[in-house]
Amino acid sequence: MAHGFDGRLLRxxxxxxxxxxxxxxxxxxxxxxxxxxxxxxATEDDAVRAVRLARDEGLRIGVRSGGHSWAGNHVxxxxxxxxxxxxxxxxxxxxxxxxxVQPGREAADLLRQLAAHxxxxxxxxxVGVCVxxxxxxxxxxxxxxxxxxxxxxxxxxxxxxxxxxxxxxxxTQHADLxxxxxxxxxxxxxxxxxxxxxxxxxxxxxANAVYLYPLDVLDEVFTWAAxxxxxxARTMELMCFLHRxxxxxxxxxxxxxxxxxxxxxxxxxLAILETCPVRDRAKLAxxxxxxxxxxxxxxxxxxxxxxxxxxxxxxxxxxxVSDLLPGLRAIAESLPxxxxxxxWMNWDPAGGPPREDxxxxxxxxxxxxxxxxxxxxxxxxxxxxxxxxHMRAMAPQASGIQLADENLGRRPAKFxxxxxxxxxxxxxxxxxxxxxxxxxxxxx
Numbered sequence: 001m002a003h004g005f006d007g008r009l010l011r012x013x014x015x016x017x018x019x020x021x022x023x024x025x026x027x028x029x030x031x032x033x034x035x036x037x038x039x040x041x042a043t044e045d046d047a048v049r050a051v052r053l054a055r056d057e058g059l060r061i062g063v064r065s066g067g068h069s070w071a072g073n074h075v076x077x078x079x080x081x082x083x084x085x086x087x088x089x090x091x092x093x094x095x096x097x098x099x100x101v102q103p104g105r106e107a108a109d110l111l112r113q114l115a116a117h118x119x120x121x122x123x124x125x126x127v128g129v130c131v132x133x134x135x136x137x138x139x140x141x142x143x144x145x146x147x148x149x150x151x152x153x154x155x156x157x158x159x160x161x162x163x164x165x166x167x168x169x170x171x172t173q174h175a176d177l178x179x180x181x182x183x184x185x186x187x188x189x190x191x192x193x194x195x196x197x198x199x200x201x202x203x204x205x206x207a208n209a210v211y212l213y214p215l216d217v218l219d220e221v222f223t224w225a226a227x228x229x230x231x232x233a234r235t236m237e238l239m240c241f242l243h244r245x246x247x248x249x250x251x252x253x254x255x256x257x258x259x260x261x262x263x264x265x266x267x268x269x270l271a272i273l274e275t276c277p278v279r280d281r282a283k284l285a286x287x288x289x290x291x292x293x294x295x296x297x298x299x300x301x302x303x304x305x306x307x308x309x310x311x312x313x314x315x316x317x318x319x320x321v322s323d324l325l326p327g328l329r330a331i332a333e334s335l336p337x338x339x340x341x342x343x344w345m346n347w348d349p350a351g352g353p354p355r356e357d358x359x360x361x362x363x364x365x366x367x368x369x370x371x372x373x374x375x376x377x378x379x380x381x382x383x384x385x386x387x388x389x390h391m392r393a394m395a396p397q398a399s400g401i402q403l404a405d406e407n408l409g410r411r412p413a414k415f416x417x418x419x420x421x422x423x424x425x426x427x428x429x430x431x432x433x434x435x436x437x438x439x440x441x442x443x444x
Contacts, residue, residue, distance in 0.1 A: 004049055007042035007086065024064045024074060024083055026128055029309035029380065031072045035062065035081040042086050044158075044166070044193045051191060052164035054080045054436060062438045063191055065103035065132025070312040071409055073186035076438050084132065087193060092117055098155070099199050103132025103192055107141065108297050115293070120202040120259075122150045127301045135195055137185030137403035138360040140347070140367075142296070143259045145234045147200065148353045151182035151360055158194040162436035166193065176427045183360025183416060184424055185403035187440040189432035203235070203259035207266040208291050208299075209273050212284040215250040215332060218242075219325055220278045222344065225254070226321035229346040229365060233269040235260050241303070242332055243341035250335050251283065257296055266290075303339055304371070311372040311384040313391035313407040315398035316347075316364035324368070327394040331370065336386060339373045359424055361417040362400035369405050384410070412442035 010017045012034055020038050022030050037059060039050040054061050060079035067074075067085065074081055088104040094117040101110055107123030110131065114121055122141040124134045134141070139150030147153060156170035157178060169178040181188055213221050225240050232238045241253040256273050260266040270288050279285070304310075317324065331342055345367040349355070370390055372383035388410050391398075400414040401407075408415070416424065421443070428439075 005039065005042070005046050007040040007046050010038045010040075012036055020083075021075065021081070024067050024081060025072050026067045026306075027070050027072065027310045028307055028375070029311065031075050033072070033075045033077045035076060036078050037080045038083065039080060040083045040086065044087065047082065047084060047087070047160050047191045047193050048164055048166055050080065050082045051160050051162065051436070055162070055164055060438050061191070061436055063132070066106065066128060066130025066134070068126065068129045069133060069186065070310050070405060071407060071441065073438075073441060079438065082191060084191065084193070085130065088130075089194075092119065092199070094119060097199050098196065100194055100196050101131050102194050104130050106130050107134060111142075111293060114199055115202055118202050119199045121153065121197060121199050122147045125300050126304050127297050128306075131195060132192060133186070134404075136181060136183075136188050136192065138183050140402070140404070142237075142257070142293070143203065143235065145237065145347065145352055146259075148349075148355065149360055149363070151358060152353070152356055153198045154182055154195050155198055156196040157181050157192045160191040160193060162189060162432040162434065170196075177431055179357065180359050180424055180427050182356075182358035183420070185406075185415070185440070186438075187424070189428050189437040203261060205258075205260045205263055205266045206291050206293055206296065207258040207260065207270060208289045208296070209254075209256045209270050210284065210286045210289070211254040211273065211276070211279075211282045212245075213252040213254065213278065213282055215252065217278040217281050218252060218328065218332060221252050221254065221276065222325065222328060223321050224276050225344060225346065226366065228272055228275065229348055230351065232272060232346055232348070233258075234352060235265070236269050236272075238273075238346040240344040241341050242328070242335065242344070244335060244338045246338075248337065250332055303341065305339060305373070308339070308373050308375050309377070309380065309383070311387045311407075312369065312405045313387040313411060314367065314369035314401050314405040315391055315394060316362060316367060316400050316402060317397050318365040318399060319397035323397050324394070327390065327397070330393070331390050334386060334390075336372060336374065336383065340383075341371055341373075343367070343369045343371070359416055359420050361420045362415055363402070364399045367402065368394075408440050408442035410442075412444050414444050415440070
């Protein structure tokens with residue numbers, strides 16, 4: 001309990017510092033950035049003490065909950081790295097359809113706890129993603145097309161301000177802070193210690209379909225995926241993965257996870273995937289599978305394996321598919337070995353629930369993201385260049401980027417609207433006038 005913390009405080013040079021620094025990153029490609037102090041908070045009071053210590057010592061703060069930030073936004077040179085991953089308490093009130101969850105709780109664990117009450121939350125797609133960073137950056141997860149970005153389900157937060165005060169922020173108190181927390185992501189100027197969220201009835205049926213197509217029908221598959229997008233049921237996540245198969249050949253995997261309330265509904269929703277004009281060219285077709293949430297997470301984990309190095313970039317777009325195809329072909333021609341891949345996801349926010357007034361403000365019809373995945377440090381420059389350069393080349397077709405998979409330190413891009421960015425700056429000036437919290441690594 002040195003320095004009054006229930007957890008640990010490590011200064012650069014202390015035994016255990018480097019292990020603690022690296023442990024805050026899930027991505028094995030750990031940036032060469034070194035905070036002066038690392039605080040591993042064990043309690044909510046530790047988070048308050050840490051902010052006050054940073055204020056007393058003039059340190060800027062970066063906050064880590066699950067460490068799934070590909071770019072390592074929380075790992076900065078100088079200042080304090082505040083690790084709140086140990087804050088992982090969950091309470092569920094089934095009668096009120098409400099839950100509270102601390103930032104270090106994994107979304108997959110939260111869904112399992114809610115399932116015991118026949119409840120559901122649009123948690124993140126990947127194993128290991130914790131709710132802290134996920135909810136702050138917006139959060140598009142399972143059944144997100146039905147419920148909207150997960151931050152829309154946040155009704156209040158408990159947050160330590162730059163002044164070292166623990167406050168409740170909701171639509172009636174500290175409303176500006178609440179507005180900022182839903183979408184500011186790694187540029188948020190506070191430490192959320194608890195989210196108060198709305199939960200939903202658990203879908204009764206989990207289904208999926210998988211089709212594998214050869215690369216020579218790339219144009220036909222992506223053109224079809226774009227055309228059917230507005231007709232895809234909200235309960236389906238239509239995703240196309242461009243990757244290399246076990247023999248090293250590039251292919252397109254089309255999947256359609258569905259969370260429905262009946263077998264009949266799931267069957268009807270999945271049927272649209274049979275309409276692909278090159279359906280007869282499929283190397284493999286599994287048009288209707290009954291699965292579980294555990295199966296969906298296992299599939300995601302296979303695509304995003306542990307103990308690998310990652311370089312990631314992305315874009316939102318509503319550009320005509322004809323304008324996107326040249327970029328997709330160029331990406332396909334330079335596609336690294338698996339598990340590197342490209343994700344095309346049908347999102348179509350216009351067909352979903354009305355968006356609330358919140359910092360989150362950039363989304364679009366289609367989401368396109370590149371994930372370079374490798375394990376040899378000698379390939380770092382090559383793989384970072386692959387993701388960054390292709391997204392830079394396609395930037396004219398982009399309407400912005402999503403903070404979940406951002407690459408702002410290398411390629412600044414629009415992640416909220418201009419008006420919302422100006423408002424975030426105004427709120428920051430009120431709540432963090434001394435710049436106690438690190439801002440985004442890059443912005444436009």
